[in-house]
Amino acid sequence: MADTSDIKKGFKMLIDGVPYAVVGHQFVKPGKGQAFVRTRIKNMMTGAVIDRTFKSGEKLEKADTEERTMQYLYQEGDARVFMDTQSYEQISLSNEQLGENVHYLLDGTEVDIMLFESRPIGVTPPTFVELLVTETEPGFKGDSSGNTTKPATCETGLQVNVPLFVNTGDKLKVDTRTGDYVERVKG
């Protein structure tokens, strides 16, 4: 059993059966008072971040989690199949579990998959991915409407706002943390 002295950034604990990761923590002790550890913790299932204060010395249950690097293989119905690059073991995640991240998966993309009690609960794609534009309105010279961006659809279905000079068939660099256009990639 762990206790509050084990708390550090990235420490994973179980609260009411749900795994939480510590994103910030601070030891506090009001003058002549009870000591606490204030924490900011992230629900690893939903991504929600909450504040939680533990009494100093309080027992904590460690969460059985593990992060593994896996390669995206293919789509199978409503699910996506990944392969562990070390053990060649395959697992699948539903599109719903993947959420926005389905839009960053190209054949062979390497992602980090978080497993909780051996079940996948989350995916971290590479910070930047390069995607092909499959559809966007042509940009007009001398457009005076004041719009400096326009919508574009990428090969994975991702919708992204792009500058007017971007054309169908261009390759874009996209930041997967924000879903934002970064730059047009040459070649």
Added chain:
Amino acid sequence: MSAPADPAVLQILALRAVVLRSVRRFFEDRDFVEVETPALVPSPGLDVHLEAFEVRTPKGKSAGWLATSPEYQMKRLLSAGAKRIFQLCRSYRGEEHGRHHEREFTMLEWYRADATSDDVIRDTEELVAFVADAIANSGDYPLLLQQESTPKKRGLSPFAAPWRRVTVEEAIESHANVTLRALAGDDERSFRVWAEEVQPQLGRERPVIVTDWPSSMASLARLKPNGMADRFEAFFHGVELCNGFGELTDAAEQRRRFQQDQAAREAVGAPVYPIDERFLEDLERGMPQSGGNALGVDRLLMLLVGADSIQNVMPFPEERL
């Protein structure tokens, strides 16, 4: 061949030297005498949430404890006739470690005989403003520290006296959705509300003095006519800087509180420390009505230069020792 200089360490040393020098200058200008009392004492602080380091002789017998503060001995000096005394010393508290806690830290403690907590609050305000000026005038110091809260000129300093004063009751009611009365009797919840909701909000722009603590938290403070403890703390940026008292001089009442602390320690399975009988004897003999304050020097420097931890203003915090 000597190693290249470490500018971060030199910076910390220079800043600490300015603080120590200006603290001494401040008190000497006010006719205080610098004193020394032992670090190894027969009885540490008895507050239930305080953990002291027990010291053993080479033969394994208990030799006493490292002082959690020099309070008992400094008050005994007041009983012996000292009028204005201050001390810069190391104090030790077990199991405390975080951005604002080190197990060994530098304490500034001072006492004024024939004085009240008000006099000591005024000392605190003037002292901090004085040290802040000394830091600001000490040249191009901050290599590693943010400068947001650094005072530029006298008068513009956030530390200029007087500081705003609020009671514990007002502080709780303005920052937490609960009243002091509703928290009475539930210590854990009180401290939790204080730590989570109230303290982080205290002294956001300028330091604030919090007065009128519940009598259950009087510690070594006397009670005021309104029944509250004559205790104050100063906060800046949500950090507790000091804890001061209008001192309790009634030996019988002090013994009763020590016994309560011992009982509380026993109830939670904490080691029960002995009562310092010589301190009580000296109280019995007579200690003048006094005001005293204990101020964390590492926190003071941290707050003055806008560092985000006391470790950043210590040459050898535990993690680098």
